[in-house]
Amino acid sequence: MQQVILFIGTPEVIFILFIVIMVFGADKIPEIAKGLAKGIRTVKxxxxxxxxxxxNSADKHLxxxxxxxxxxxxxxxxxxxxEITGSVKRKL
Structure with a gap:
């Protein structure tokens, strides 16, 4: 059973996680995750x-x-x- 994340399978995800751990170290991963979460929240x-x-602009325009x-x-x-009252006034 393969997991598909942007056309990436489970072995590729495991390999990427391994490289991230090797490059940044296990201590930095929580900080990186917090930074990514904060960035995603800001974009959201x-x-x-x-x-x-x-x-609001559309509602105001409508x-x-x-x-x-x-x-x-x-x-x-x-x-x-x-027009109606004008003709009535003329008749009087």
């Missing part, structure tokens, strides 16, 4: 911030579009009322 937080900003549409609709209704 930045990604979430970007998603939130895009969502709300603004809704306001414009409502204003246009109100203006149309006002014009129609003026």
């Amino acid at each position: 937080d930045a990604t979430n911030d970007i998603k939130t900003e895009i969502t 709300k603004d579009m809704g306001k414009e549409n409502i204003k246009e609709d109100i203006d149309k209704v006002k014009e129609e009322i003026e």
Whole structure:
């Protein structure tokens, strides 16, 4: 049973771990793991911030579009009322 991580099998993963231990030593591996975790967390937080900003911007834009549409609709209704009342006023 082979484990697939980015098209890398179990023997390759074991070999990479062996090389990492040989190069950095067993004492440095926890520090490296903490640094990698902190970096991944920073990237994840930045990604979430970007998603939130895009969502908020899109929501604001949609709300603004809704306001414009409502204003246009109100203006149309006002014009129609003026046309109707104008013809009624002329008849009087």
